[in-house]
Amino acid sequence: EVQLLESGGGLVQPGGSLRLSCAASGFTFSSYAMSWVRQAPGKGLEWVSVISGSGGSTHYADSVKGRFTISRDDSKNTMYLQMNSLRAEDTAVYYCAKNSGSNCYSHFDYWGQGTLVTVSS
Amino acid sequence: DIVLTQSPDSLAVSLGERATFNCKSSQSVLYSSNNKNYLAWYQQKPRQPPKLLIYWASTRESGVPDRFSGSGSGTDFTLTISSLQAEDVAVYFCQQYFSIPFTFGPGTKVNIK
Numbered sequence: 001e002v003q004l005l006e007s008g009g010g011l012v013q014p015g016g017s018l019r020l021s022c023a024a025s026g027f028t029f030s031s032y033a034m035s036w037v038r039q040a041p042g043k044g045l046e047w048v049s050v051i052s053g054s055g056g057s058t059h060y061a062d063s064v065k066g067r068f069t070i071s072r073d074d075s076k077n078t079m080y081l082q083m084n085s086l087r088a089e090d091t092a093v094y095y096c097a098k099n100s101g102s103n104c105y106s107h108f109d110y111w112g113q114g115t116l117v118t119v120s121s
Numbered sequence: 122d123i124v125l126t127q128s129p130d131s132l133a134v135s136l137g138e139r140a141t142f143n144c145k146s147s148q149s150v151l152y153s154s155n156n157k158n159y160l161a162w163y164q165q166k167p168r169q170p171p172k173l174l175i176y177w178a179s180t181r182e183s184g185v186p187d188r189f190s191g192s193g194s195g196t197d198f199t200l201t202i203s204s205l206q207a208e209d210v211a212v213y214f215c216q217q218y219f220s221i222p223f224t225f226g227p228g229t230k231v232n233i234k
Contacts, residue, residue, distance in 0.1 A: 035223075037171075045163075045171065045214055047223040059221045095170055107161040107218050109182065111170035 002026040002110045004096045009115030012086055020081040020115060022096030030074040033099035035108060036081050038092035038117075048094070049081065053102030064090075086119045093117075123148050123217050125226035133234040140202040142229040144215035149195045152219065159219035162191055162200045165228075166211045174213075175200065207233060 008020040022034065036048040049060045049070040058070050069082040079096060093116050097108035124147040134140040150159045158178035163171035173182045175191035178198055188203040202209055210233060215226040 044227050045165075045216070045225040047216075047225065050221075050223070061222045100176065104221070105159065105218055107159075107173065107176040107216070108163075108171075109173050109176075111172070114170055 002098060004098060004110060004112035006094065006096045006112045006115040009094065009117045011118045011120065013121050014087060014119055016086050016119070017082070017084045018086065018117060020083065020094055020096075020117070022079040022081075022112060024077045024079070024096075024098065027098070029072075029077040031102055033102055033104050033106060034072060034079045035097045035099055036070065036079075037095045037097055037108070037111075038090075039095070039114075040089075040092040043092075046092075050099065050104045051079065052104050053099075057104055059104060083117070086117075088119050091117060091119050122222055123150065123220055123224050125215055125217060125224055127213075127215060127226035127229050129229060130227070131230040131232065133232045134202075134205045135234045136207065137204050138234075140205050140209070140231055142200055142213060142231075144193075144198040144200070144226050146196045146198070146217060148220075150217045150219035151195050158194055158198070159217055160191075160193075160198050161216045161218065162189075163214045163216065164209075164211045165214065171214065202231075205231070205233070 005023045035050040067085045072079045093114040095114045096112040098110040099106040100109045160178040162175040165171040179191045212228040
């Protein structure tokens with residue numbers, strides 16, 4: 001059974017940093033691209049970032065480019081999102097999602113339960 | 122960026138009746154090399170993460186009831202629930218994975234009439 005477990009969310013002041021983790025199990029982690037998608041309270045879904053199965057390709061939404069960094073450690077079956085220079089508008093539930101293939105251009109077939117990030121003073 | 126619009130914003134349907142909603146893309150998401158539409162549909166129930174229903178515009182994900190079906194190509198897509206059940210109350214989002222940034226539609230909220 002595929003399981004994705006996010007952690008690392010919490011309350012942070014504007015300008016601060018957080019690192020989210022997504023621990024994966026139930027599939028061959030290194031064979032799949034992985035993504036982060038966020039959802040602000042009461043709002044729709046916004047794709048944030050994707051990393052290919054090899055880790056050699058990463059992409060970001062313009063809203064987070066230069067501030068967020070996606071990475072993966074296949075030895076730990078874990079994906080990360082390093083978030084710096086956080087803003088109030090980054091407040092959201094952050095979902096980890098498994099892509100359906102190793103290529104970034106694939107749909108999301110499994111989602112974690114999400115972790116809440118709140119940026120506020 | 123590809124913009125996805127969904128209609129209607131919300132929909133109330135009687136149990137057992139058909140529910141149909143639409144997703145329109147600002148650009149074609151049909152990749153000519155493989156003739157696949159890079160369009161997925163997700164269902165999100167309150168306080169839950171999204172769940173994949175349909176990918177490649179019309180392929181039903183394993184385990185998804187066959188009352189859910191997707192159709193369309195290029196820029197115009199439809200999700201149909203052939204016989205609405207109480208457990209189908211949710212928001213339905215379309216998403217394109219044709220080009221980065223990947224984008225989602227704003228969602229259609231489905232309720233019971």
